[in-house]
Amino acid sequence: MASSVSCINLGGMEPVEINAGAYYLRQLRADDRIDDRKALVDGYADPELRRWLIGNAILDFDGATRFVAERTQQWHTEQRFSWAIAEPTTGELIGEVGLKVIDPIGRTAEVGCWTRYDLRGKGLMTTSLGAALRFGFGGLELHRIEYRHAAGNVSSERVARKCGFSLDGRLREAMVVDGARHDLLLWSRLATD
Numbered sequence: 001m002a003s004s005v006s007c008i009n010l011g012g013m014e015p016v017e018i019n020a021g022a023y024y025l026r027q028l029r030a031d032d033r034i035d036d037r038k039a040l041v042d043g044y045a046d047p048e049l050r051r052w053l054i055g056n057a058i059l060d061f062d063g064a065t066r067f068v069a070e071r072t073q074q075w076h077t078e079q080r081f082s083w084a085i086a087e088p089t090t091g092e093l094i095g096e097v098g099l100k101v102i103d104p105i106g107r108t109a110e111v112g113c114w115t116r117y118d119l120r121g122k123g124l125m126t127t128s129l130g131a132a133l134r135f136g137f138g139g140l141e142l143h144r145i146e147y148r149h150a151a152g153n154v155s156s157e158r159v160a161r162k163c164g165f166s167l168d169g170r171l172r173e174a175m176v177v178d179g180a181r182h183d184l185l186l187w188s189r190l191a192t193d
Contacts, residue, residue, distance in 0.1 A: 012076040016139070018083065020131035023124060025083035025097065027075065030068040036084055037064035039093035039116075046117040051177060052153045053114075071098075078102060081135070082112070085128045094119055097128045099136050099145065107143040109136055113159070120155055126162045133163065137191045144190050150175055151183040160187045 015027035028036050044050065044058040058064050074080035082098030095115040102109050111132070115125050136142045147165050149156035160167075165187035173181035 013078050013081075015072075015075045015083075016081070016135065018131045018135060019088075020085075020127050022088070023094075023128055023131075024086045024088040024091070025128060025131055026086055026091075028068045028071045028082065028084045028093070028096070030065060034091050036068060036093040037061055040064040040067060043093070043095070043114065043116050048117060049114055052150055052156065055112075078104075080112075081132075081140075083128070083132065085115070085124065095124060095128065097125065097132045099132060099140075099142075101146075102140075107141065109140075109142055109145050111145060111147040115155075125159045129159060129163050133189065142191065144188055147187040147189075148184055150177050151185050152177065157185065160185075163189070164193055165189050166193070 017027070018025040028040075030037050038061075040058050041061060041064050044053075050057055056063075058067050071080070071082045074082065079102060080098055080100040081102070082096060082100070084093045085095035085097055086092060087094055095113065097113040098111070099109040100112045111129065113125055113129055133145060136145050146168075147156070147160045147163075149160070151170065166189070168186045168188050171184040171186060174184035175182055
């Protein structure tokens with residue numbers, strides 16, 4: 001096996017599209033053909049998503065514009081490989097899945113994902129994350145992919161289990177949710193799992 005990730009060369013990767021069966025994974029867009037900004041604002045308005053969110057929320061159209069531009073730039077700099085989860089016939093954004101915190105030397109990454117509130121519990125994230133994992137292990141030759149979430153986030157725990165992650169441990173009181181400290185669960189999958 002290679003000692004470094006052959007696809008991650010910091011030379012700038014073009015976004016990769018993935019047919020995930022019932023869903024289509026594509027780059028986030030804000031152009032004359034597809035504009036994900038309204039769907040991003042609507043998705044991030046969900047109180048449950050905002051409750052568990054690690055990172056910045058998208059509060060308005062300008063924030064969504066910056067978010068799409070940032071995700072595009074991250075593909076080119078190979079800092080994050082992020083996909084809009086799209087309904088295949090309309091192209092409508094219904095969630096996001098990605099690989100972040102990319103370490104090309106250690107061949108590791110971390111998962112980031114969210115789903116529109118009315119589609120949770122229907123297998124959308126399990127299917128989409130499974131496709132992103134195949135890209136990470138196969139296309140990027142990663143060795144380990146981690147998934148982190150607050151201990152009380154039952155939806156994320158369900159996704160981690162269904163996608164074959166193993167619970168590695170608990171970081172005590174590592175994040176703040178609703179003004180209170182919560183434990184952070186750390187899961188991982190290896191290319192050999």
